Amino acid sequence: xxxxxxxxxxxxxxxxxxxxxxxxxxxxxxxxxxxxxxxxxxxxxxxxxxxxxxxxxxxxxxxxxxxxxxxxxxxxxxxxxxxxxxxxxxxxxxxxxxxxxxxxxxxxxxxxxxxxxxxxxxxxxxxxxxxxxxxxxxxxxxxxxxxxxxxxxxxxxxxxxxxxxxxxxxxxxxxxxxxxxxxxxxxxx
Amino acid sequence: xxxxxxxxxxxxxxxxxxxxxxxxxxxxxxxxxxxxxxxxxxxxxxxxxxxxxxxxxxxxxxxxxxxxxxxxxxxxxxxxxxxxxxxxxxxxxxxxxxxxxxxxxxxxxxxxxxxxxxxxxxxxxxxxxxxxxxxxxxxxxxxxxxxxxxxxxxxxxxxxxxxxxxxxxxxxxxxxxxxxxxxxxxxxxxxxxxxxxxxxxxxxxxxxxxxxxxxxxxxxxxxxxxxxxxxxxxxxxxxxxxxxxxxxxxx
Amino acid sequence: xxxxxxxxxxxxxxxxxxxxxxxxxxxxxxxxxxxxxxxxxxxxxxxxxxxxxxxxxxxxxxxxxxxxxxxxxxxxxxxxxxxxxxxxxxxxxxxxxxxxxxxxxxxxxxxxxxxxxxxxxxxxxxxxxxxxxxxxxxxxxxxxxxxxxxxxxxxxxxxxxxxxxxxxxxxxxxxxxxxxxxxxxxxxxxxxxxxxxxxxxxxxxxxxxxxxxxxxxxxxxxxxxxxxxxxxxxxxxxxxxxxxxxxxxxxxxxxxxxxxxxxxxxxxxxxxxxxxxxxxxxxxxxxxxxxxxxxxxxxxxxxxxxxxxxxxxxxxxxxxxxxxxxxxxxxxxxxxxxxxxxxxxxxxxxxxxxxxxxxxxxxxxxxxxxxxxxxxxxxxxxxxxxxxxxxxxxxxxxxxxxxxxxxxxxxxxxxxxxxxxxxxxxxxxxxxxxxxxxxxxxxxxxxxxxxxxxxxxxxx
Numbered sequence: 017x018x019x020x021x022x023x024x025x026x027x028x029x030x031x032x033x034x035x036x037x038x039x040x041x042x043x044x045x046x047x048x049x050x051x052x053x054x055x056x057x058x059x060x061x062x063x064x065x066x067x068x069x070x071x072x073x074x075x076x077x078x079x080x081x082x083x084x085x086x087x088x089x090x091x092x093x094x095x096x097x098x099x100x101x102x103x104x105x106x107x108x109x110x111x112x113x114x115x116x117x118x119x120x121x122x123x124x125x126x127x128x129x130x131x132x133x134x135x136x137x138x139x140x141x142x143x144x145x146x147x148x149x150x151x152x153x154x155x156x157x158x159x160x161x162x163x164x165x166x167x168x169x170x171x172x173x174x175x176x177x178x179x180x181x182x183x184x185x186x187x188x189x190x191x192x193x194x195x196x197x198x199x200x201x202x203x204x205x
Numbered sequence: 206x207x208x209x210x211x212x213x214x215x216x217x218x219x220x221x222x223x224x225x226x227x228x229x230x231x232x233x234x235x236x237x238x239x240x241x242x243x244x245x246x247x248x249x250x251x252x253x254x255x256x257x258x259x260x261x262x263x264x265x266x267x268x269x270x271x272x273x274x275x276x277x278x279x280x281x282x283x284x285x286x287x288x289x290x291x292x293x294x295x296x297x298x299x300x301x302x303x304x305x306x307x308x309x310x311x312x313x314x315x316x317x318x319x320x321x322x323x324x325x326x327x328x329x330x331x332x333x334x335x336x337x338x339x340x341x342x343x344x345x346x347x348x349x350x351x352x353x354x355x356x357x358x359x360x361x362x363x364x365x366x367x368x369x370x371x372x373x374x375x376x377x378x379x380x381x382x383x384x385x386x387x388x389x390x391x392x393x394x395x396x397x398x399x400x401x402x403x404x405x406x407x408x409x410x411x412x413x414x415x416x417x418x419x420x421x422x423x424x425x426x427x428x429x430x431x432x433x434x435x436x437x438x439x440x441x442x443x444x445x446x447x448x449x450x451x452x453x454x455x456x
Numbered sequence: 457x458x459x460x461x462x463x464x465x466x467x468x469x470x471x472x473x474x475x476x477x478x479x480x481x482x483x484x485x486x487x488x489x490x491x492x493x494x495x496x497x498x499x500x501x502x503x504x505x506x507x508x509x510x511x512x513x514x515x516x517x518x519x520x521x522x523x524x525x526x527x528x529x530x531x532x533x534x535x536x537x538x539x540x541x542x543x544x545x546x547x548x549x550x551x552x553x554x555x556x557x558x559x560x561x562x563x564x565x566x567x568x569x570x571x572x573x574x575x576x577x578x579x580x581x582x583x584x585x586x587x588x589x590x591x592x593x594x595x596x597x598x599x600x601x602x603x604x605x606x607x608x609x610x611x612x613x614x615x616x617x618x619x620x621x622x623x624x625x626x627x628x629x630x631x632x633x634x635x636x637x638x639x640x641x642x643x644x645x646x647x648x649x650x651x652x653x654x655x656x657x658x659x660x661x662x663x664x665x666x667x668x669x670x671x672x673x674x675x676x677x678x679x680x681x682x683x684x685x686x687x688x689x690x691x692x693x694x695x696x697x698x699x700x701x702x703x704x705x706x707x708x709x710x711x712x713x714x715x716x717x718x719x720x721x722x723x724x725x726x727x728x729x730x731x732x733x734x735x736x737x738x739x740x741x742x743x744x745x746x747x748x749x750x751x752x753x754x755x756x757x758x759x760x761x762x763x764x765x766x767x768x769x770x771x772x773x774x775x776x777x778x779x780x781x782x783x784x785x786x787x788x789x790x791x792x793x794x795x796x797x798x799x800x801x802x803x804x805x806x807x808x809x810x811x812x813x814x815x816x817x818x819x820x821x822x823x824x825x826x827x828x829x830x831x832x833x834x835x836x837x838x839x840x841x842x843x844x845x846x847x848x849x850x851x852x853x854x855x856x857x858x859x860x861x862x863x864x865x866x867x868x869x870x871x872x873x874x875x876x877x878x879x880x881x882x883x884x885x886x887x888x889x890x891x892x893x894x895x896x897x898x899x900x901x902x903x904x905x906x907x908x909x910x911x912x913x914x915x916x
């Protein structure tokens with residue numbers, strides 16, 4: 017396409033050093049947890065989030081309503097019939113987004129979000145409060161386990177989301193709600 | 206066993222008693238130690254300022270002087286590290302050096318790994334609290350202790366050897382192995398940063414309640430000592446070999 | 457932007473003139489190093505993880521051309537347009553052409569040290585495009601018209617009072633309200649409007665996966681996500697060294713990055729971009745800009761393993777006491793002090809000497825770059841390029857000579873021991889050793905060599 021491309025690649029080929037074989041990353045034992053949920057829930061508390069088990073007699077909507085009685089605009093992607101947006105900007109005033117999470121990671125309280133049925137991922141980041149609903153058997157120890165199981169389904173997009181948006185750019189003071197969600201809730205069901 | 210005593214150039218000029226204590230320790234354990242009078246400098250200051258021609262010549266000279274000894278021992282982790290780990294940058298192919306390299310030891314290493322000592326030649330009673338100063342090259346290049354950055358089991362040569370001293374109390378400063386700011390010619394290239402680091406380090410050693418800062422490199426001790434004297438502080442720097450030979454001051 | 461003639465010792469001296477401020481800076485950043493230690497300690501496999509990361513990167517560099525081709529092919533297959541830029545100028549030109557062709561007026565950017573390196577912002581601004589840095593720290597330094605002082609914490613050199621003043625003037629926040637939460641949320645509200653009205657988003661890249669043709673961007677704020685989920689156009693700029701072979705390798709690097717960088721188990725958002733959002737388009741600009749030269753240098757190619765976590769800065773005692781603005785290159789601290797001199801030895805040579813060679817950086821580095829050794833090796837290039845200050849060069853040549861002639865070295869030592877004690881205080885105090893508050897050592901009567909020689913004579 018461009019001459020720069022070929023020149024760069026040729027120079028790399030000329031300069032590239034010898035290197036080791038690609039290591040097998042599965043030979044090293046990684047951290048495991050006796051109680052993955054306890055690890056996940058303990059971590060996410062310090063990351064601007066909360067994790068709960070859904071009670072047998074409760075729905076996701078009820079659990080969310082219990083946490084945030086004044087809910088405003090709610091978009092629930094876990095429902096078969098859910099609201100659609102025509103532009104990604106349409107989600108700009110969402111108060112609570114409830115989205116499916118495919119799996120969760122105990123070592124860092126991250127949830128993998130890549131929903132094949134979602135058109136505009138802006139929802140995850142524009143919403144004020146983000147609720148991620150994860151099947152309880154889909155909780156793994158580490159990111160290595162997670163990468164072994166994920167698929168990127170949503171228009172080529174997928175993200176691990178751990179807690180709420182945050183920054184410490186002013187004097188290292190941790191502040192929740194930098195640009196994305198101000199609060200996060202992970203519901204295992 | 207014949208040991209070549211390698212005395213860093215500035216120790217020779219400024220800290221003759223540290224060199225003397227090293228010799229005395231070796232002889233105290235019945236080791237025949239010889240100090241080759243033709244030695245000058247290992248070339249670390251040249252190497253660390255980019256003079257590879259000078260550094261190479263110094264490395265060759267050093268190798269020629271010491272190659273026939275069974276061991277080479279020095280009271281400085283930094284200079285030993287330069288010989289063991291940085292000479293190969295200049296004279297990796299020198300066969301004499303290849304044979305010499307594994308036989309070069311810092312004095313505490315030599316006592317612990319070669320002589321395997323479990324007591325001092327003469328008992329030393331030192332009823333004082335000391336704060337341990339890990340000098341960087343000994344720490345991170347010779348593994349004299351486990352550096353705080355690495356997630357490996359804790360060990361410390363200085364703490365182990367000081368267990369042989371009676372009555373001593375050992376403390377560790379906050380930020381247990383941060384650099385004191387000496388850094389060779391860094392101390393005059395960047396004097397303000399160097400002294401800022403040194404002041405912090407001295408304060409952290411003082412905060413342990415120790416009366417002495419004990420280390421294995423006279424360079425760091427010289428730097429901190431200069432800051433201590435400038436500020437009229439009372440804590441005193443002490444080279445570990447001074448302590449091990451009872452030169453640590455009034456018991 | 458940094459001055460062209462920035463000389464680290466002078467800039468550091470100026471920074472240290474405000475002792476309380478310097479001490480705060482040291483402690484604030486040391487705190488991040490401690491958080492990193494706490495996180496690392498929780499993984500029994502930490503040191504093994506570093507070795508895996510090192511090996512994966514070293515392997516990738518050994519076949520970088522092949523992995524780049526694989527990445528390019530897969531990205532194109534995903535519908536992403538891939539561009540190659542030989543240098544900063546070409547990178548800027550490509551980005552500008554993409555924006556101009558789509559009549560983009562406002563570009564929202566997430567953190568990218570590469571675009572700092574390329575000087576993209578002033579280039580685009582000169583061509584009438586409004587560029588908004590959206591990472592809070594980057595936005596702060598952008599509004600102050602200065603360079604980031606840290607690659608992960610761009611505004612770590614500033615106190616909240618300064619940020620409050622800046623926001624009062626620029627964003628209309630209450631005068632004197634220094635509360636970080638208040639200030640952060642004010643910036644959030646302001647930047648949210650920019651996200652909603654931007655025509656294009658530009659991100660850096662943390663990792664580019666050859667196997668999938670996608671790029672991964674890690675942020676805590678979510679700015680890369682908003683900046684790419686809303687506008688139609690997403691441009692991702694990456695250096696050639698960002699490639700990793702497989703998706704599974706992220707299972708190593710995402711475990712190391714945030715723990716090393718900020719002492720957090722992971723960033724809030726680890727986002728994988730393989731296509732544009734529906735209705736949009738995505739372009740990736742792969743930039744060389746000197747990297748392939750470094751690749752060919754056996755002493756320095758390991759620096760291309762860097763994942764830009766900034767842990768080496770946080771642990772560096774010199775960085776903490778001199779701040780990022782004392783370093784002439786856009787990337788400060790240990791990694792910058794090898795990358796900068798690799799780029800321009802005369803301009804950035806002083807950075808290689810802003811180091812005590814303590815080695816702490818090499819130990820915290822998640823990809824095990826021999827940073828402190830590289831800095832010593834860069835000094836050789838400074839020496840060979842004739843870029844040392846003349847007085848220093850003279851001193852070294854004298855030392856070189858004396859090292860070969862021990863009798864003369866002994867003579868010089870003896871002269872020093874005799875002369876220093878009788879020097880007037882005013883002269884002693886003016887030496888570089890003593891000037892900042894450090895006494896010269898006491899000069900002993902005899903050197904060890906003199907004492908040893910005498911004792912040998914007595915024995916005989």
